[in-house]
Amino acid sequence: MIKKNLVKANLSGDRIGVFFGTLAPMHIGHQAEIYKAAALNDGVVVIASGYTGDRGDQIGLSVEKRFRYLREAFNDEDNIKVDYINEDDIPQMPNGWQEWTDRLTATIQRNIVNPNAQITLYTGEADYKEMLEKMLPQDGRFRVSLMDRTILKVSATAVRNDPLGNWDYINRVFRRHFAKKILVVGAPLTGKSTLTRRLARTSNSPFSVEFSRTYQEKSNVLESELLLKDYSRIIQGQYDANSDEINSPANNGLTFFDTDAMVTMAEARAWLPAGDLDQLLPLFDNTIREEDLDLILVIPPTVAVWNGGDAEESAEFDRHLWDIMTEYGFADKAVMLDRVGGVDDEAGYYARYIQALEIIEDKVGINLTKV
Template sequence: MNLYKRGLVVGKFCPLHQGHELLIHRAQDASEELLVVSYTKPEFPGCEPTRRERWLRAQFPQAQIVVLDDARLAALCAARGVPARSLPHNDDDGELHRHFMGWLCWTVLELPVDAVFTSEDYGPGFARVLERHYASGPVAHVSVDQARTLVPVSGTVARQDPHAHSAFLSPIVRADFVTRVCVLGGESSGKTTLTAALAAHFETAWVAEYGRELWESQDGILVYDDLLKIGREQLRREAQALLAARRWLFCDTSPMTTYFYCVEMFGKAEQELAQLAEHRYDLVLLCAPDFPFIQDGTRRDEDFRARQHAWYQAELARRGIVYVNVSGTVAERVRQVAQLLARRSD
């Protein structure tokens, strides 16, 4: 049985962690309706409003989610015919934040609450301000795991090193902090071998080349419509693998590769495939064609490999994508990438 008509949870959720989720679940269980508001000023890298909104909506689809920055707040006020305000700064006095939230619920959203749920010591004072100025009846405060005994983590700690505290992040949140590395290269340039070796070295997930899998399953025959299917499925598998990856995800090719083969084979490509080819990664590796060419029965020839490599160089430059050349043996390539990723993590 719900104790309250409308509950309220407010937080930065930078990032959303399992302590926040515990708080919101408790509030949801005790309230007929639940309003969740997220704002922070300044913003924190990696926790932008669009991400926070996506996390919250995915985890709590039944709640009313409001994620704000100054632009979003101004648009909301304009839509409601209310004079706009700026968000309070994180360092502003707590009383200012309490009155801001009261104004937001009462005047802008027109969603007065009768309970606030927090894991902080400001909770009772917050409830009193709402009850005195922004409610038509009592406003209760419900404290949830303030001592952090059930979920021993804070947003500040998780934000400082999301990977070290990934056990406290749900998969959808953890995935947004994974570095996505794309490995490109011409035929018989060692990209698949390198991708698998990197995943093994870093003990994380990798995404195989779906196009080759489909080609083999269809006895070496691909029709035009298959190429768009390949591009879509490649990205779907990447998104799925992100949920299981640890710090890094290594991807064998990208839809850019599929786009290349589509134009090469059919002289054209669907607009959607061209758009999928714009998919960006945190790091792109281009394998040098310095391995002896191995004909496994599926490949063209060494001249085609050289032409494909040159196409990647030109296309990456045209798109303004910075990439790193890797060369040498598999062990040498893994060492090059490991050193590179170590520098990026510092």
Template sequence: MGERERRIGLTLGKYAPFHKGHQYVVETALREMDEVIVIIYDCPETIDISLPVRAGWIRTLYPAVRVIEARGGPNEVGYTPEIKAMHEQYVLGLLEDQRITHFYSSEPYGEHMSEALQAADRRVDMGRTSYAVSGTAVREAPYEQRAFLDPIVYRDMIKKIVLLGAPSTGKTTLAKVLAERYATVWMPEYGREYWEQHQMDRRLTKEQLVEIAEGHREHEEILFNEARRYAFVDTNAITTYMFSLYYHGEAHPRLAELAQLAVTRYDLVFVCDTDIPYDDTWDRSGDVQRMEFHAAIRADLEQRDIPYTLLHGTVEQRVRQVKAVLYTE
């Protein structure tokens, strides 16, 4: 007997966003095929999450899948001969001479695309009985539909907002108030909790500061999956890194790495100004240190080329300033 033909499955879509219904199609193909290819269309008119980020969801969840990022494809939808031909030629062009044996979909276009590919037409869950979900429904109400999204997808459906600033600049109060106003969750500064439990003479080691940054990041990941549209975060690894420089003159390499990862981790950065009275509690080092640290944080953000908005005034004034930025997003 001759050698069995290698089975190569293809599926495609906008994946805006990539939900459990899409996952079901991909997982079915992975079970049945020797190789699976996914074409993901660029669609800035449909969703504001970039093509590389959306493609990254699939690569992360399914490392065995070959993902093709499709830019400049046809925007027309429908089943006229002209529109069908347009999409067929575009897909064939992307694949070049790649042989496809099975085309996977849960849409009527499976018929004409399979014919164009000279592949078997493999429909999966056409009636949405396994996963009653649609991309439109998820985009309209991501929080309510989050059960249909993997956490790595949902975290990119929300705006991650971090509040930075020196000690006693109102970050915690503001984060809490903003979360209440937007009916969402907020992330307290994990470092404070850790410091209260582990400090010696009000100091922590460089290794302990790494533990703070790691712990804060782990708590954030949990928070992001519970957020509704926005997640407000009090402090991040950059601040912990700054503390290490201030008290030790250097930082652990892992802490420097976590600080660098924080550069692109958040969608918006706000810095709380020092124009509120200093709260001189026992665990703080004085107003002079507050002013020095404030200047250092701003200088570091500018050096890292991180855009930020400086907040000033009362809590209500700061809330209005944040709202104005969110309104323009």
């Protein structure tokens, strides 16, 4: 059975609104105008438009990705349908107005039932209104409405230049693209879960927990007893746990992860037979390459020894971890938390916490001590 929100029926009715733009990203100003169009018409076609190398694509938001985000954002709105225009094969503005307008009208028509419906296009640019009124078919079906930008004073340019400073204005689906992602890693018994939790709560940010620990406790299985099938579940489980925090309404622009697929891979190298590990490589490859981390905080293996861990095993795990981060191109994002504590902080927990805050400010640009 096809889910309704995946393939929506074409919009019916005699009055159709059309909202178009780069939408990189969509913000609450766009949303307000789209909802205005929805209130004044029988349905709305929202169209993302762009080309390879445009201002959205330059920050990793291709027009296809914008389309998918928009479709997700409006998946529960029956009278709002989303489409997109790829401009790669037409002249760029201002030379491609007629070609673009022809494509616009064709995109509208393929999303509506009544080909003779009255179409109102909404734009925030006065020169767009002027050009469209010249280029659109002169058959009485089309009108162009200029939106009032003084109601919600926010721009996509301002959001792109300072996403975290304009976080409250970004549509929730689009926020995942701008969220800063910080991973905390280390050998077992290094206190990474505690540090992850405390760093996240310092900034009131969401954080994931170590899925492997939850899985092992639920299955009542030791780390050395994990099989190939267990690792495949752990890889996907941790990825989903991290993704849930990125997509969480609590995401305030900063997310923390307690381990990821690279940590799981280091564990697999330590415990799994080579043949089993080879079978997992495609899953590791796909999962790790999907990660878009901004910073990796690495707790040194000596901390594990302080907490009763085996020195040789901890050092071996650390070597595996750095090898993996290097293999997958993440070594330049990794910073060792090597600060030593004083006489009242012999294990260095507080020293590393403060060091982590300083590194986050330096590498990510967020000063958590002022939050």
